[in-house]
Amino acid sequence: MNKKRISIEDVAHRAKVSITTVSRVLNNVPSVSDKNRGKVEEAIAFLKFKPNVSAQRLARGVNNAIGLVMPGYPGIFHSFYAIEIIRGVGHSCETLKLDMVFHITNGFNPLNASNVGGIIFADIIENRKQVEAALATGTPCIVINNKVDDLDVGYIAIDNYAGGKMAADYLVSLGHKRIATVTGEMNTQSGLQRLEGFRDFLEKKNMPPPKEYIYHGDYSRRCARIAAEQFLGLKNPPTAVFAASDEMALEVIAVILEKGMKVPNDISVIGFDDNPACLYGPVAVTTIRQPLFKMAEEAVRRLNFIISGKSQSIKSEVFQPELVIRDSAAAPKH
Amino acid sequence: MNKKRISIEDVAHRAKVSITTVSRVLNNVPSVSDKNRGKVEEAIAFLKFKPNVSAQRLARGVNNAIGLVMPGYPGIFHSFYAIEIIRGVGHSCETLKLDMVFHITNGFNPLNASNVGGIIFADIIENRKQVEAALATGTPCIVINNKVDDLDVGYIAIDNYAGGKMAADYLVSLGHKRIATVTGEMNTQSGLQRLEGFRDFLEKKNMPPPKEYIYHGDYSRRCARIAAEQFLGLKNPPTAVFAASDEMALEVIAVILEKGMKVPNDISVIGFDDNPACLYGPVAVTTIRQPLFKMAEEAVRRLNFIISGKSQSIKSEVFQPELVIRDSAAAPKH
DNA sequence: CTGAAAGCGCTAACAA
DNA sequence: TTGTTAGCGCTTTCAG
Numbered sequence: 299m300n301k302k303r304i305s306i307e308d309v310a311h312r313a314k315v316s317i318t319t320v321s322r323v324l325n326n327v328p329s330v331s332d333k334n335r336g337k338v339e340e341a342i343a344f345l346k347f348k349p350n351v352s353a354q355r356l357a358r359g360v361n362n363a364i365g366l367v368m369p370g371y372p373g374i375f376h377s378f379y380a381i382e383i384i385r386g387v388g389h390s391c392e393t394l395k396l397d398m399v400f401h402i403t404n405g406f407n408p409l410n411a412s413n414v415g416g417i418i419f420a421d422i423i424e425n426r427k428q429v430e431a432a433l434a435t436g437t438p439c440i441v442i443n444n445k446v447d448d449l450d451v452g453y454i455a456i457d458n459y460a461g462g463k464m465a466a467d468y469l470v471s472l473g474h475k476r477i478a479t480v481t482g483e484m485n486t487q488s489g490l491q492r493l494e495g496f497r498d499f500l501e502k503k504n505m506p507p508p509k510e511y512i513y514h515g516d517y518s519r520r521c522a523r524i525a526a527e528q529f530l531g532l533k534n535p536p537t538a539v540f541a542a543s544d545e546m547a548l549e550v551i552a553v554i555l556e557k558g559m560k561v562p563n564d565i566s567v568i569g570f571d572d573n574p575a576c577l578y579g580p581v582a583v584t585t586i587r588q589p590l591f592k593m594a595e596e597a598v599r600r601l602n603f604i605i606s607g608k609s610q611s612i613k614s615e616v617f618q619p620e621l622v623i624r625d626s627a628a629a630p631k632h
Numbered sequence: 633m634n635k636k637r638i639s640i641e642d643v644a645h646r647a648k649v650s651i652t653t654v655s656r657v658l659n660n661v662p663s664v665s666d667k668n669r670g671k672v673e674e675a676i677a678f679l680k681f682k683p684n685v686s687a688q689r690l691a692r693g694v695n696n697a698i699g700l701v702m703p704g705y706p707g708i709f710h711s712f713y714a715i716e717i718i719r720g721v722g723h724s725c726e727t728l729k730l731d732m733v734f735h736i737t738n739g740f741n742p743l744n745a746s747n748v749g750g751i752i753f754a755d756i757i758e759n760r761k762q763v764e765a766a767l768a769t770g771t772p773c774i775v776i777n778n779k780v781d782d783l784d785v786g787y788i789a790i791d792n793y794a795g796g797k798m799a800a801d802y803l804v805s806l807g808h809k810r811i812a813t814v815t816g817e818m819n820t821q822s823g824l825q826r827l828e829g830f831r832d833f834l835e836k837k838n839m840p841p842p843k844e845y846i847y848h849g850d851y852s853r854r855c856a857r858i859a860a861e862q863f864l865g866l867k868n869p870p871t872a873v874f875a876a877s878d879e880m881a882l883e884v885i886a887v888i889l890e891k892g893m894k895v896p897n898d899i900s901v902i903g904f905d906d907n908p909a910c911l912y913g914p915v916a917v918t919t920i921r922q923p924l925f926k927m928a929e930e931a932v933r934r935l936n937f938i939i940s941g942k943s944q945s946i947k948s949e950v951f952q953p954e955l956v957i958r959d960s961a962a963a964p965k966h
Numbered sequence: 967c968t969g970a971a972a973g974c975g976c977t978a979a980c981a982a
Numbered sequence: 983t984t985g986t987t988a989g990c991g992c993t994t995t996c997a998g
Contacts, residue, residue: 305991316969321993329967346768348746352695353991355686356974363733363747376715376909384718385709388736397747399697400734402722412682413697413731434680520912555890556914575710578854580890639975650985655977663983687975690990968998974991981986 304347312341324349351397361415363397364601369423370402371483377517378545378573379590383420383442386594394602403428411437415605418442418597419451423485438604440597440612444487452612454597456588458488461619462495465540465568465586468621470503473629474566478511478536480525480546489517492542492570511536515546522546526553537630538566544573547583551626555580566627570619582624589617638681646675658683685731695749697731698935703757704736705817711851712879712907713924717754717776720928728936737762745771749939752776752931757819772938774931774946778821786946788931790922792822795953796829799874799902799920802955804837807963808900812845812870814859814880823851826876826904845870849880856880860887871964872900878907881917885960889914900961904953916958923951 306324310317315334322330323338330338341347355361366387374380384400391398401409405424409417411432419429419441426449432439433450440452469477479496482489493512500507510532515521522541526549529536541547547569551561561567561581569576572587596615603609640658644651649668656664657672664672675681689695700721708714718734725732735743739758743751745766753763753775760783766773767784774786803811813830816823827846834841844866849855856875860883863870875881881903885895895901895915903910906921930949937943 303991307991317992318969318994319967322968325993331967334968348744348769350690350991351744351747352686352689353974354993356684356690356976357991357993359974359993361686366734375719376712378710381710381715384734385736388734392736392741397733398735399731400700400718400722401732402719402726407726410682410685413685435682518912519909523912523914552886552889552914555886558892575853578852578857580857580886637975641975651976652978652985652987653983656984659977665983668984684975687990688977690992691975691977693977693990970995970997972993972995974993977988977990979986979988982984 304345306347306349308345309338309341309347312345313337360605361413362395362605363399363414364391364598364605365399365401365409365411365414365417366420367401367403367409367417367425367428368420369425370404371423374421374483374517375402377543378571378575379517379543380420382590383594386591387418387598389591390595390598394598396598396602408432411435416440416601418594418601419444421486421488422446423483438601438612440601442593442597445614445616450611452600453614454593454600454617455487456593456617456619458491458619459495461570461586461588462492462497462540463499464495464619464621465492465570466496466499468584468623469538469540469566469568469627470500470505472538472566472627474538475505475630476511476534476536477505477507477538477540478513478529479507479540480513480515480522480542480550482542483516484514489542496540515542517543517546519545519549522549523553526550530554530557536565538568538627541567541569544569544571544576544583544585547585547626548575548579551579551581551583561626562628563631566630568627572622576624581626584624584627585622587620587622593617638679640681640683642679643672643675643681646679647671694939694941695747696729696939697733697748698725698932698939699733699735699743699745699748699751700754701735701737701743701751701759701762702754703759704738705757708755708817708851709736711877712905712909713851713877714754716924717928720925721752721932723925724929724932728932730932730936742766745769750774750935752928752935753778755820755822756780757817772935772946774935776927776931779948779950784945786934787948788927788934788951789821790927790951790953792825792953793829795904795920795922796826796831796874797833798829798953798955799826799904800830800833802918802957803872803874803900803902803961804834804839806872806900806961808872809839809964810845810868810870811839811841811872811874812847812863813841813874814847814849814856814876814884816876817850818848823876830874849876851877851880853879853883856883857887860884864888864891870899872902872961875901875903878903878905878910878917878919881919881960882909882913885913885915885917895960896962897965900964902961906956910958915960918958918961919956921954921956927951
């Protein structure tokens with residue numbers, strides 16, 4: 299309502315060329331004489347002209363904005379996970395000159411697919427319908443952290459099952475017999491699969507974890523604290539605990555320390571994520587690394603391929619997690 | 633490139649009315665007969681038609697997307713502050729049917745102002761130029777957490793000076809004489825002013841804090857840990873510490889507890905923000921509340937007023953912080 | 967290498 | 983209450 303209206307026409311006027319020529323220099327079309335290009339550039343600079351993005355999108359028939367929809371349940375949002383995804387998507391959008399339209403969903407309020415050229419779903423929790431709706435519009439979608447094979451979407455995930463297994467494997471290899479876990483949110487694939495990988499491995503080793511060793515958390519520090527207190531209160535407390543996120547691992551460690559015990563001397567702890575905070579707490583945390591930032595970037599890149607017409611369908615990819623050994627896990631005492 | 637092209641015309645066709653009528657029902661113009669409205673709605677539903685936002689924006693001459701630009705320095709991003717602003721802006725955009733274009737800046741990569749109808753700057757750190765550039769385009773701007781009086785922008789801030797003072801005041805009223813502080817990032821107004829308020833009050837009380845009692849942090853847990861260790865290592869350690877954010881307060885408390893001391897029995901700690909995490913740690917943290925979420929919502933609301941032409945200029949507002957007394961601060965021992 | 971002109975999908979006078 | 987029509991600012995054939 300308020301914006302000044304410097305249009306391509308004003309520029310053309312000042313440069314004494316046609317708007318077509320201005321459009322050409324805007325779009326780096328080579329066939330413009332140096333002389334004209336110079337004049338146009340001068341005019342653009344002088345008038346501080348910025349092309350109207352809506353007009354460009356309309357004329358091109360392409361929307362160079364991508365949506366990032368994030369499930370809004372309490373835990374996720376204050377997590378390293380969410381932040382890294384946002385950062386990664388943001389960074390990638392910037393280098394690709396895409397706008398990032400950010401949207402938090404409660405499962406019912408969809409992002410209007412027509413506002414964007416493609417959508418990245420940062421996990422899907424109770425919002426599968428939204429993915430389907432977007433797809434129905436012809437909007438390409440890609441989901442992070444969730445393998446979905448029955449929908450025409452791409453996904454970028456890590457092998458959470460392998461990650462859970464890896465954690466258990468490492469702890470067992472250290473000599474632990476009593477291993478507990480604080481899980482992630484149980485309605486996420488990541489939370490579920492990390493637990494499964496963890497449990498399956500232990501079962502295979504004939505040391506299935508008893509119920510009291512499995513605390514169903516939600517990735518928050520709050521849950522981790524409760525879990526840790528519960529574990530420590532057991533008549534037969536675990537000698538090691540696997541937390542499904544580093545934030546939780548950090549809180550478990552804090553509780554242990556508060557009780558006057560040592561990590562890893564008294565209890566070993568292993569996390570998940572490779573949150574830089576792992577390095578700055580009381581003990582450097584051993585963890586399972588997942589390349590969140592990179593995954594987010596990759597999601598944008600792939601989505602952009604199809605938005606810009608360079609590709610027909612999104613190829614999915616499953617990254618492998620990686621064990622990062624630091625100081626919070628060691629062989630049990632006796 | 634890929635999107636299906638169901639346009640307003642297709643809808644008009646199917647409903648056997650003009651596109652104008654379709655446009656009218658789209659925009660809730662009352663003067664449409666119930667009969668036609670019904671037909672149009674049926675057609676829209678049947679065709680799953682979604683208006684093309686770019687075309688709407690172009691035709692209306694108004695861009696109903698708002699930009700949120702967040703400074704990208706390491707500390708801020710993993711902070712409660714950033715998250716709450718994002719949440720608040722996101723929530724408000726949703727209720728007002730605005731798109732939120734999120735942009736992280738390093739100080740050099742501006743958000744293209746022509747992509748949005750207005751911009752919210754979540755603090756300005758080394759990116760004042762961007763605000764000026766946006767303003768030059770005629771794009772209305774509002775900045776959060778930074779009072780700026782020499783530019784034609786609105787601002788929504790809290791009185792950080794009063795907040796710092798409030799913390800010092802409370803601690804002094806409890807009987808503390810040796811009060812230290814871990815500050816926020818010193819190139820933010822919030823960090824600076826909280827420190828000033830804190831220091832000025834103490835000076836007025838004739839108990840100016842010595843240099844060793846002031847640790848220049850950056851809102852991160854990492855700094856807080858270093859600060860706490862430093863404070864505790866002093867020959868004359870403080871009996872109370874004011875942390876410029878709750879995250880830092882939480883970490884300070886963790887360090888104290890790790891050393892086998894108690895909070896608040898041995899040392900009192902007071903934070904800033906009123907992060908819900910205050911409630912779930914080892915001690916409920918006494919803090920200075922700032923209504924971040926509400927501030928963010930307010931910013932959107934005010935920006936929208938001028939974008940939608942209901943107002944000419946943005947009114948600024950400075951909220952007052954509020955002391956929230958919980959368990960982490962008490963009278964000193966002896 | 968350059969420009970005229972026809973849209974892109976929608977809104978908003980203006981008539982009817 | 984409805985439809986006709988002229989743009990919104992830009993891209994993109996198609997001639998020249």
